[in-house]
Amino acid sequence: MAEPPEHLRVGIVSPYAWTSQWGVNRHIGGLAAALAAHGHDVSIIAPSEERAEARVARRRARANRKSGPGPRSQSGAAPAPAAEHDIKNVHLLKVAGTFRVPYSESLANLALPLDVTDRLDEILSGSQFDIIHLHEPYPPSLSFTALRLARSPAVATFHTAGERFLSHQLMRPVVERFFSRLDGRICTSHATRRIVSGYFPGNYEVVGDGVDARSYFPPGKTREPDNVPLILFAAWSEPRKSLGLLMRTMRLLPPGLPPFKLAIVGGEDLAWRANLIVPRRLRERAFFQGAVRPGEVAAAYRRAEIVCAPYAGGGLNCAVLEAMASGNAVIAPGRASIRELIGEGNEGLLLDQPYSYNLAAALVDLLRNPRLRRSLGAGAARKARQLSWQKVTTGVEAVYGRACGRRGLRPGKQRPPEFETKKTILADLHMHTSFSKDCATTPAELLAACQESGLEAIAVTDHNTIAGAIEVRQLAPGHMLVITGEEIKTTAGEIIGLFLKEEIPRGLSIEQTIRQIKEQGGLVYVPHPFDPLHLTPAYELLARNAADIDIIEVYNPRITFSAFNEKARRLALKYDIPGGAGSDCHVLQGVGTAMLSLHKFRTPPELLASLRSADIIRSSKSPLYLHSLKLLKNSQAGRQEAD
Numbered sequence: 001m002a003e004p005p006e007h008l009r010v011g012i013v014s015p016y017a018w019t020s021q022w023g024v025n026r027h028i029g030g031l032a033a034a035l036a037a038h039g040h041d042v043s044i045i046a047p048s049e050e051r052a053e054a055r056v057a058r059r060r061a062r063a064n065r066k067s068g069p070g071p072r073s074q075s076g077a078a079p080a081p082a083a084e085h086d087i088k089n090v091h092l093l094k095v096a097g098t099f100r101v102p103y104s105e106s107l108a109n110l111a112l113p114l115d116v117t118d119r120l121d122e123i124l125s126g127s128q129f130d131i132i133h134l135h136e137p138y139p140p141s142l143s144f145t146a147l148r149l150a151r152s153p154a155v156a157t158f159h160t161a162g163e164r165f166l167s168h169q170l171m172r173p174v175v176e177r178f179f180s181r182l183d184g185r186i187c188t189s190h191a192t193r194r195i196v197s198g199y200f201p202g203n204y205e206v207v208g209d210g211v212d213a214r215s216y217f218p219p220g221k222t223r224e225p226d227n228v229p230l231i232l233f234a235a236w237s238e239p240r241k242s243l244g245l246l247m248r249t250m251r252l253l254p255p256g257l258p259p260f261k262l263a264i265v266g267g268e269d270l271a272w273r274a275n276l277i278v279p280r281r282l283r284e285r286a287f288f289q290g291a292v293r294p295g296e297v298a299a300a301y302r303r304a305e306i307v308c309a310p311y312a313g314g315g316l317n318c319a320v321l322e323a324m325a326s327g328n329a330v331i332a333p334g335r336a337s338i339r340e341l342i343g344e345g346n347e348g349l350l351l352d353q354p355y356s357y358n359l360a361a362a363l364v365d366l367l368r369n370p371r372l373r374r375s376l377g378a379g380a381a382r383k384a385r386q387l388s389w390q391k392v393t394t395g396v397e398a399v400y401g402r403a404c405g406r407r408g409l410r411p412g413k414q415r416p417p418e419f420e421t422k423k424t425i426l427a428d429l430h431m432h433t434s435f436s437k438d439c440a441t442t443p444a445e446l447l448a449a450c451q452e453s454g455l456e457a458i459a460v461t462d463h464n465t466i467a468g469a470i471e472v473r474q475l476a477p478g479h480m481l482v483i484t485g486e487e488i489k490t491t492a493g494e495i496i497g498l499f500l501k502e503e504i505p506r507g508l509s510i511e512q513t514i515r516q517i518k519e520q521g522g523l524v525y526v527p528h529p530f531d532p533l534h535l536t537p538a539y540e541l542l543a544r545n546a547a548d549i550d551i552i553e554v555y556n557p558r559i560t561f562s563a564f565n566e567k568a569r570r571l572a573l574k575y576d577i578p579g580g581a582g583s584d585c586h587v588l589q590g591v592g593t594a595m596l597s598l599h600k601f602r603t604p605p606e607l608l609a610s611l612r613s614a615d616i617i618r619s620s621k622s623p624l625y626l627h628s629l630k631l632l633k634n635s636q637a638g639r640q641e642a643d
Contacts, residue, residue, distance in 0.1 A: 008400060009041045011129040011152075015141035018046040018092060021291070022236040024135050024159050026318035027188070027209055029087055031396065034210070034389035036089040038397070044087075045123060047142050048094035093127075095119050095142060116142070121149050131155060131400050137182075138167040139175060147178055151573045153403040155184035155396075158204075159317075161191035161337045168199045176200050180540040183403035186396065188317060191336030205399060208340070209317040210392035213385045216298050216325035228259045229373065231363065232304035232328070234312075235264065236319055242311050245355055250279050250286075252360035258367050262286040265300065301326035305373055306366055309333075310355050317341060321387060324348070324380035329373045331362050341387075347380040406546040407576045423600040426617070427457035429483070430496065430527055430553060430582020431591075435468030436487075439586040443472040446591070450480070453592035457601070459582070461485035461496050461527075464506045481602065487527065488513050493537035496525035498551075499604050510537055514548050523550040523604050525580060529571065530564045531556070539571075546575040550608060554579035555616050557593040578611035583619075593619035 014028050028044060036042045095116055120142065124132070134156045137143035147154055156179075167175050176199075179185075185204045187193035193204045235242035246264065262285055292300050301307065307323040308331045309316065320341060323330050330348035332338050333355070342348040349362045366373050432439040433446050439462075441449075450458055456479060460469035466486050473482040485498045489506040490513045497504060497517040504516045517524050526542060526549055528534045542549065552572040555565050572579045583594045598614035601607045 007039055007041065008130045008404070009128065010035055010043070010131050010133060010400075011124070011127060011146075012042065012044050012133045013135065013137075013143045013146045014044065014046040015136050015138075015143045016046065017049045018044070018094070019049060021293075022319055023316055026316070026322075027157075027159065028135060030210055030212065030318060030389050031393065032090045033087050033212075034393040035396075036087070038393060042089070043091040043093050043127060043129070045093045045095060045120070045142070045146070048096040093123050095123070117145060117149070120145055124149055124151050128152075131403060133157065133396075133400075135159065137179075138164055139171055144175075144178070147181060149570075150181065151570065153183040153406055153574065154181060155186065155399055155403050156182050157186040157188065157207075158192050158196045159188050161189055161195050161335070163195065163199075172199060177539075180538065181543065183406055183543060184399040186399055189337035189340050191340065205395070207392055207395035207399070208387060209321055210387055210389035211318065211321040211325045211384050212389055213325040213381070216301060216322055216384075217327050217381050228261055229305040229367065229370075230261045230263060230303055231306045231308060232300065232323075233262060233264045234307060234309040234319070234323075236309065236312065236316055245310055245359065248356040249359045249363070250282055252356060253282070253363065255281070257364065260285060260367055263289045263300075263304070265289045265292050297322065298326070301328060304328055305377065306331065306363070308359065308363070310351060310359055312338060321384055325384035327377040327381040329366055329376035330380055331359065331366075341383070342380070343383075346376070347383045348376055406543060424597055425456040425600045426454050427459075427481075427596045427598060428455055428583050428585075428591075428594065429459040429461075429485075429498070429525065429551070429580045429596065430487075430556070430584045430594075431458055431460050432462055432487075432584070432586050433460060433468035433472065435462040435465050435471075436586070437463065441586070441588055443468060443475055445588060446585075447472060447475055447480075449588045449591040451477070453595070455480070455592070455595065457481040457483070459483035459485040459496075459498055459525075461487045461498075461525075461582075463487050464489055464503075466500055466503045469500075485525075489535065490537070492541050493535045494527060495537070496527050498523040498525050498607075510541055510545060514545060518548065521604065523607065524548060525551045525553065526568075527553045527582065528556045528559060528564075528584065529553065529568045531559050533560050542571065543575070546577065549575070549577055550604075551580040551611065552577050553582060555581040555594055555618065556584050557590070557619055558584045578608055579614075579616075580611060581616045 012028055012032055014025055016023065016025050018025065032042045032044055096119065124146065129152045132146060132150050132152055132154045134143040134146055134154060136159055137147050137156045143156075147156070179200050179202065182202070185202050186207050187196060187204050188206070188208050190206055193206055197204055233242070233246055243264070262282070264286065289300070301323055305328060307328040309320055309323070310331070310333060312320050312332050317337060320330060320332055320338065324341070324347060330342060332342060332348060332350060334350035334352050339350065342350060344350050349366070351358045351362065428450070431446065433441055433443050446460075458480070460472045460482060462468040464486065466484050469482065469484040469486070473484065476482045483498050484500050485496055486500055486504060487494055487496050488504050490508055490510045492510045495510060495513050497520070499520070499522040500517070501520050504513060508516070514524050526537070529536050529542065529552060530539070552568055554569040554572055559565050569579060581594045581596050583590045583592065585591050585593065595617040596611070596614045597617055598610040601610045
């Protein structure tokens with residue numbers, strides 16, 4: 001198992017505005033505090049619903065776009081002003097401009113405007129996180145946008161054990177393609193893993209919710225039984241459904257029950273509707289407490305003996321755990337994720353449909369049987385103590401360690417070699433000769449064109465052979481460095497080996513090909529990633545083998561769309577892999593269309609170190625023009641051979 005570094009810069013992305021106190025944000029807050037206590041530098045990135053912040057963000061985004069390419073404002077990396085619900089030693093970074101569908105907390109803030117993307121990109125580039133932890137990364141949320149813009153390994157946590165029509169059905173192919181970029185997947189319950197893995201197959205680990213039990217039930221403290229027990233009815237999510245259920249349940253309660261008090265918390269303050277919800281005979285016992293601030297939650301639980309959460313879903317497991325940690329007898333729905341927390345009759349009572357009759361029966365049992373109340377409360381507290389944030393954080397850190405392990409240790413970055421001179425040269429790391437079947441340029445012609453362009457280092461990378469590179473090296477003048485390379489067709493796409501001594505056969509797996517390149521002391525170079533007109537390994541394969549990849553081609557002039565080069569650049573940044581460039585020339589007109597200006601090198605470690613500070617010199621020649629010339633030259637060569 002990979003061990004995480006002692007100190008990580010962690011960015012946790014929530015799809016919900018931080019003003020939402022329950023659900024997924026409850027989990028994020030607890031995890032962030034525990035990670036900070038472990039010595040990590042933690043930031044929470046969440047949507048902001050403040051209009052003033054949205055206006056400022058839009059003005060900044062427009063200014064950045066008008067200024068064109070170049071360094072952007074890094075103001076996005078500054079922590080937001082402290083708020084009353086901020087967490088100790090955790091930064092809160094707000095992304096303004098999102099908007100929320102005002103239906104229930106199960107719908108995330110939608111991250112659609114371009115301003116939101118720009119603001120989030122500022123934060124991710126300025127903060128330089130070692131790991132990005134996304135929660136519920138479904139489109140079109142802020143978490144999904146962060147996955148697209150990630151500049152570091154990304155881990156996702158899935159909370160809800162339910163289907164989502166938009167993500168699971170309508171946009172499934174798109175979502176699946178972006179989920180391949182994840183470097184780790186976590187589910188908070190086995191039920192969630194069964195649902196999510198059915199739509200998006202992958203390796204999911206179950207790391208459940210946690211709770212700081214000491215904050216809710218300090219050691220050595222006992223609960224004093226109350227002659228008039230308090231029932232805390234939690235309308236955390238689905239407040240309208242919850243209050244409708246409460247109304248039906250209250251009318252089913254029989255007369256002659258022992259005295260009790262009922263506090264209705266969460267959701268909107270509907271005290272003015274009390275006469276419509278609570279039967280006349282019970283109105284003196286019920287009161288609306290409204291929203292509870294985070295700092296008051298523990299005190300509210302300690303005052304109660306029974307907590308009813310009839311619509312608690314998978315995203316509300318943390319809130320249920322907090323009630324259990326306080327020693328309350330918990331009444332919750334018998335859903336799969338809740339059943340993993342609460343054992344029926346041991347830590348609480350589980351409801352099945354219809355809820356109103358079962359909820360009324362459960363309340364009657366607990367009010368008439370104080371011993372059962374105390375027994376369930378004690379069992380719930382014991383179970384909660386076993387699910388501490390310390391245990392959860394250890395599991396999450398293990399996932400972080402494996403994700404960060406994909407970056408590997410880059411020799412060029414860890415210990416730069418001593419260069420003989422300070423001279424800067426021009427290099428091209430991806431070229432072809434007539435030894436490739438789709439190229440008609442002879443080695444002598446290629447050398448002449450390279451000398452005319454001022455190139456002093458070239459890598460000849462013919463398809464599935466090193467014969468062309470050997471011949472070019474024999475013909476080359478003494479001042480020119482010719483790297484023996486080969487563009488190898490694997491079972492998953494093409495990989496280039498640089499500084500090779502022997503030819504590597506085609507048809508091997510990508511892992512076998514990488515292994516043979518490494519055994520020769522060569523460098524693994526990924527050419528033209530993501531271009532559909534070339535045979536390229538899938539993103540997931542590249543991510544899985546990122547620790548063994550030495551160079552990613554971030555500029556290729558023959559790429560169909562420039563966006564693919566940008567995508568390759570982001571992949572290189574994400575896994576801290578040096579970016580390379582090559583003309584991929586198959587015709588003489590392609591020589592010089594992509595060159596690297598870098599420190600003079602001779603060995604593989606020197607090349608990796610030089611690439612860290614290299615500049616890419618681009619050409620304005622059209623990819624369509626180069627492809628057309630290639631087809632024309634190949635057809636002419638074919639006719640000459642036929643004659």
